[in-house]
Amino acid sequence: MIYQVAEDPIFARDGADVYVESNITFTQAIMGGKVVVPTLSGKVEVKVTMVHLDLLHLQTCNLPMP
Numbered sequence: 001m002i003y004q005v006a007e008d009p010i011f012a013r014d015g016a017d018v019y020v021e022s023n024i025t026f027t028q029a030i031m032g033g034k035v036v037v038p039t040l041s042g043k044v045e046v047k048v049t050m051v052h053l054d055l056l057h058l059q060t061c062n063l064p065m066p
Helices: 026-031
Strands: 010-015 015-020 033-039 042-048
Touching: 026 033
Parallel strands: none
Antiparallel strands: 010 015, 033 042
């Protein structure tokens, strides 16, 4: 059986990793803060710090390997 996963307008998948883009304000980037991001199981509030400006990994949101 061959299957193909359709593209999603919100999420991108790379193996077991699921990615979503979220915009933050300039103030959040400099001072930190919280932002609500969508996940496969609902929205999650994430703390923004200068360490996490590029990529933040939520370990509970991975998918099984295809």
